[in-house]
Amino acid sequence: MGLKIKDLIEKTTHTLELKDLSDKTIAIDTMNVLYQFLAIIRQPDGTPLLDLQKRVTSHLSGLFYRSINLLEETIRPLYVYDGKSPELKQETIEMRKQIRETSTEKWLEALEKGDWEDARKFAQASSRFTEQMISDSKILLSHMGLPYVQAPGEGEAQAAYMVRKGDSWCVGSQDHDSLLFGADRLIRNLTITGRRKLPRKSTYIEVKPELIYLEEMLKDLEITREQLIDIGILIGTDFNEGVKGIGPKTALKLIKEHGDLESVMKVKDILADVPFDQIRSIFLEPEVTDAYSIKWKSPDRDKIFEFLCEEHDFSQNRVERALDRLEKISDKKQATLFKWI
Secondary structure (H helix, E strand, O other), X not given: OOOOOHHHOHHHEEEOOHHHHOOOEEEEEHHHHHHHHHXXXXXXXXXXXEOOOOOEOHHHHHHHHHHHHHHHOOOEEEEEEOOOOOHHHHHHHHHHHHHHHHHHHHHHHHHHHOOHHHHHHHHHHOOOOOHHHHHHHHHHHXXXXXXXXXXXXXXXXXXXXXXXXXXXXXXXOOOXXXXXOOOOEEEEOOOOOEEEEOOOOOOEEEEOOEEEEHHHHHHHHOOOHHHHHHHHHHHOEOOEOXXXXXXXXHHHHHHHHHOOHHHHHHHOOOOOOOOHHHHHHHHHOOOOOOOOOOOOOOOOHHHHHHHHHHHOOOOHHHHHHHHXXXXXXXXXXXXXXXXXX
């Protein structure tokens, strides 16, 4: 679902070029970007990329080719995976499951009607992951020599912790939730940068990375991080539904006027059944780990080719060309990109 605060932070959202992130380590919210790949990388009728055994490979395609794009810009991608979700997130997980099931039905109906625009739209919303798909993505990263970290809990919480610790410069995610987890910096649009077609229109837009500094944002809004969390609870997080009729601007106004949720509750009959102390704790004291090792290694060309082409039926010519690019990057180990190895 993600925190819906985009309208509040437009003034402090900075548009960049990928080259502006050169020599930066970025802790990527892996499940977030894999869902992007699964949603975007599809056939015109909405069907995801499949190998000959009908296994989905859209996520592997995105992970492989777009990681190389980042590496060519001397950006160091560090992938962070979700662990066990807090109990309070189960309702959100169930809601997402229902959305996927409904979208799958509408996708099939659109295909029968020959409505390709609707078919693609509903197909994107029907995206779902399996444990095997996640496991395959980790195998590919290992073959490419790219590090990943398994979080004990929320991946965004772990990524934010690694930024605060200095092991990463920023979090890479489409969602704003990492700001509530205390990430000093957040980059959006990292893996979808480029020319994108607007839905149901013949026009295209140029999507560029967007950088948000937590402290700058809080100063502009004249709130604290704790108050930002309370605003999130009012409008809805992954751990609560939010208050009907209260959007970002109203939530900001209420918190600035009254200070916190306890004070808001004294003047408004809301949040009586919301365990907001537990939700605050998830953001302020998340489950994270120091048990990780970050090291970029040389890619194994043979293993990548075998995994993508022989096991998952990727185009051999296209993979070979991409591997040439990857090896060219790797050959510069003594230069900028791989100087940290």
